Amino acid sequence: xxxxxxxxxxxxxxxxxxxxxxxxxxxxxxxxxxxxxxxxxxxxxxxxxxxxxxxxxxxxxxxxxxxxxxxxxxxxxxxxxxxxxxxxxxxxxxxxxxxxxxxxxxxxxxxxxxxxxxxxxxxxxxxxxxxxxxxxxxxxxxxxxxxxxxxxxxxxxxxxxxxxxxxxxxxxxxxxxxxxxxxxxxxxxxxxxxxxxxxxxxxxxxxxxxxxxxxxxxxxxxxxxxxxxxxxxxxxxxxxxxxxxxxxxxxxxxx
Numbered sequence: 629x630x631x632x633x634x635x636x637x638x639x640x641x642x643x644x645x646x647x648x649x650x651x652x653x654x655x656x657x658x659x660x661x662x663x664x665x666x667x668x669x670x671x672x673x674x675x676x677x678x679x680x681x682x683x684x685x686x687x688x689x690x691x692x693x694x695x696x697x698x699x700x701x702x703x704x705x706x707x708x709x710x711x712x713x714x715x716x717x718x719x720x721x722x723x724x725x726x727x728x729x730x731x732x733x734x735x736x737x738x739x740x741x742x743x744x745x746x747x748x749x750x751x752x753x754x755x756x757x758x759x760x761x762x763x764x765x766x767x768x769x770x771x772x773x774x775x776x777x778x779x780x781x782x783x784x785x786x787x788x789x790x791x792x793x794x795x796x797x798x799x800x801x802x803x804x805x806x807x808x809x810x811x812x813x814x815x816x817x818x819x820x821x822x823x824x825x826x827x828x829x830x831x832x833x834x835x836x837x838x839x840x841x842x843x844x845x846x847x848x849x850x851x852x853x854x855x856x857x858x859x860x861x862x863x864x865x866x867x868x869x870x871x872x873x874x875x876x877x878x879x880x881x882x883x
Contacts, residue, residue, distance in 0.1 A: 629837050633665045637838055641845020642852070644680060649687030649814055649853025650860075651868055652791015654680065654846070656875070662838055673720065673786065675838040678825045680787075683846020684818035690854020694811035701767050702812055705776055706819050712777040713820030716784025717827040733877045740792065740870050740877075768801035775801075776816065783820040791817060807858055 629637070640661040644654030655676060662672035688695075695702065775797040783790035794813040795806075802809060828834060860868065 629665055629835075634837070634841055636661050637665065637841040638845045641679060641683070641842035642849040643845075644842070645683030645686060645846030645849025646853035646856070647849075648680065648683060648791060648817060648846070649690060649850050650857035651795065651810075652793075652813070652817065653875070654683070654849075655787045655790075658842055662835075665838070667835055667838065670720070671833050671835060672838075674828045674832045675834040676842060677717075677784075677787065677821055678828060678834055679839045679842025680846050681818065681821045681825045682843045683850045684814065684821045686847045686850025687854055688811070688814040688818050688850075690851050691807075691811035691814050691858065694805075694808045694858065695815065698808065698812060702815050704767050705772070705812065705816060708773045708777040709780040709783075709816040709819045710823050712780025713784035713823040714827060716781040716786075716820075717824035718784075719781065720785045720824075721832060733881050737877060738796075740796070740874065744870060768798065772797060772801040780816070780820045783817070784824040787821070790820070810857065 637658070640658045644658045646654075647657065648654035658676050658680070659672060662676055663669065667675065776794065779790060779793040779797060782793070791813055794816055795809060798804075798809045798812065799806060
């Protein structure tokens with residue numbers, strides 16, 4: 629890797645760490661850069677997953693204030709994320725990517741629709757609960773566990789726009805502030821990246837130079853993203869999510 633290539637990977641790591649903390653989809657920044665340096669796709673994907681682990685942890689730490697009072701929720705949802713992330717990492721090495729390539733843009737598109745209409749859907753659900761006397765499950769119930777497990781499988785496999793999927797599912801099924809939900813999203817992302825990384829360390833090929841450059845860059849970017857993201861109003865944050873998701877769909881369908 630040349631000096632300019634190393635600088636490009638480092639810069640991509642900063643950008644990925646920041647955007648992952650705010651909404652997700654940082655992989656769409658780092659993965660193409662790694663491919664441009666000449667790494668094979670699987671090696672680039674594995675190196676990227678390893679390198680983004682410190683960035684995910686950095687973003688979660690940056691959102692620690694919003695995580696207060698959510699320990700039970702994080703433990704419950706985190707267990708689903710770990711199972712799904714490990715399953716996705718195994719699938720990455722066991723299956724061809726064509727099937728995922730076909731369905732991922734559809735999943736992201738559905739997630740964006742949910743994010744866009746989440747306030748109206750949540751309000752309608754709340755009105756229905758008030759009429760029937762039902763109460764919202766504090767952790768989203770079985771539906772959220774299943775949804776997050778499937779989203780984490782995708783995250784362990786590739787991860788582009790994984791955060792968008794998390795935010796759409798939790799925004800729909802949890803009655804809570806979007807910034808607090810975003811804080812949980814960062815923890816789940818760290819868990820998925822972490823379990824996939826541990827698995828890859830033992831069974832997959834990766835490039836240590838790329839891993840270290842992305843790790844340092846994403847750690848810096850995670851802190852930047854936390855400072856920027858927590859200042860965004862819910863409507864603005866929702867707009868950022870939709871914009872990033874649209875870019876993700878375009879890049880995935882046109883590449």
